[in-house]
Amino acid sequence: MRLNDPEWQARGPRSAGLPPVHPGLTAGEAASYGRARRASARRGCMVLEALDPGTEHGRVYRALVCLPRTGVAELAAETGIRPETVRRLLDELVARNVAVALDGGAWEAHSPAEITESALRRDAVRRAEARQSGTELERLFRFVRREEGHYGALEVLTDTERILATMQRMQRAANQEMRIIDRPPYFAQPSYYANQETLQFDRMAAGVGYRTIYYESAYNDGTVPDIPRMVAKGEQARTLKEPPMKLVIADDQLAVVTLEAEGGQSVVALLIRPSSLFTALSNTFETLWKLAVPISAVGADTLDDDRDRVILTLMASGATDEAIARRLELSRRTVVRRVALLLDRLGATTRFQAGVQAARRGWL
Structure with missing residues (x-):
């Protein structure tokens, strides 16, 4: 089977033996469903712009x-x-x-509050869609993993050492950016993770950016790298409650998805080269990145200053710096400084983004 074969693409996964992506829907209905999802996404962008x-x-x-x-x-x-x-x-x-x-x-x-709540609900829908995307990818993965080898733009890897070596080669070859979803399964020896930290520090020093999404419980997992130290060294890190897959993307050239094999006693990986599937994985990462909560290099992920909480609440409601200063009896300069610090801590570029991120963290 070759996923980049036009004839295979024309027939679709159903004729190749893979269950349909949307069970119970005809091809026309599935296409209409996809158009509806894209229209919903455009409506969401309009709300954010407003x-x-x-x-x-x-x-x-x-x-x-x-x-x-x-x-x-x-x-x-x-x-x-x-x-x-x-x-x-x-x-x-x-x-x-x-x-x-x-x-x-x-x-x-x-009401701005109603619109913000609508945006948060839409985020929840996007999370569910991202999770569904991961499930569909796993079905495709298990279909092609019947034996190790090449399938057009895909290559199935079943040897653990080869999987680890491939991911390190990807990092050494990257010129611009590594995008990573770090979640179980963890299947390497402790020495590998120590070497991985050293390799990442070297690559970041050489100008390669790292963006990593950690699963929400990563702080409690001794296998995961020291996240604050990685962030202090220049990694951009965020957390997400349930990332749908373990993923590594090097530039726009290679991607590796790693999953537990049947029975959970070993792992298998799918190496993806530039293709429609690679593009789907790249887009999925960017969607999850927007949904994930930024990790700050300094301070705990709590908001202890009630004054900052009031500032965030007023920001989310559309208040200007001058209005916030009058309300809190502060100088405008102080408010501008506090707002800049809060935006930086939340990894936000706009006041609305700051409000959404603060709500996700439970600060409001």
Whole structure:
């Protein structure tokens, strides 16, 4: 079987003996289902844009929050955006249930808290979809792993030493970035993990970036590297409750997925070269990276300062630095400094992202 064979791709996995990806659906229904999922993702992006003041949608929505029951002319004056563009943006916000059109040509914003909650629920759906993607990949993996060898863009590895050597060669050959999902099974000797830390430090010193997603209980696992030390050395690290797979991606060239073999007594790995499957794995990593919680190089993952909690709450509701300073009776400079520190600690680039990450950590 060759997964890069056009004839095989045209027939699809059903005719090759693999169960359908969406049991019970015809090919047309499955295609419609995929289009619906992509449309849902686009709607989610619109909601995020509405809460990001750095976008045109965000500027109009913020103006609606501050100016209830407002017309197009007032919003255009407030945002500095041309009236015809404001009208188009308002129509799009209404279509995404972020705003509502009132009688008399006025517009009103929906509650920021409701929109934030909707975004968090959508995150939960994306988690479930990522988990399903991992399950489907495992089904494909078990289909092709009947014996070791090459299958087009795929290569099945069953020898433990060969799997470990392959992952180290990938790191030595990488020029730009390693992307890793670090979760069980752990099947190497302790000396291997010590050598792996040294290799990673050397590669980071040579300019290769490392982004690693650790499973949520990694801090309690003695097999996992010292995460704070790795972060202090330059690794970008995040945690996720249940990553769907153990994955290593080197640049945009090679990927390795490792799973327990039948019976759990050994491991097998799938080496993937550039292909549609490689692209799917790369996209899955990026989705999980957005869902994962950043790990800070300093301090525990708790928020002990009640003042910072209030700042985060006000940020999530759309308050400006000046409004926060007045509310807490602080100088604007102090608020700007605290906001910058909180954004850095949360690994966020916008106030909305900071609010979502803080909610995930239980800080709000």
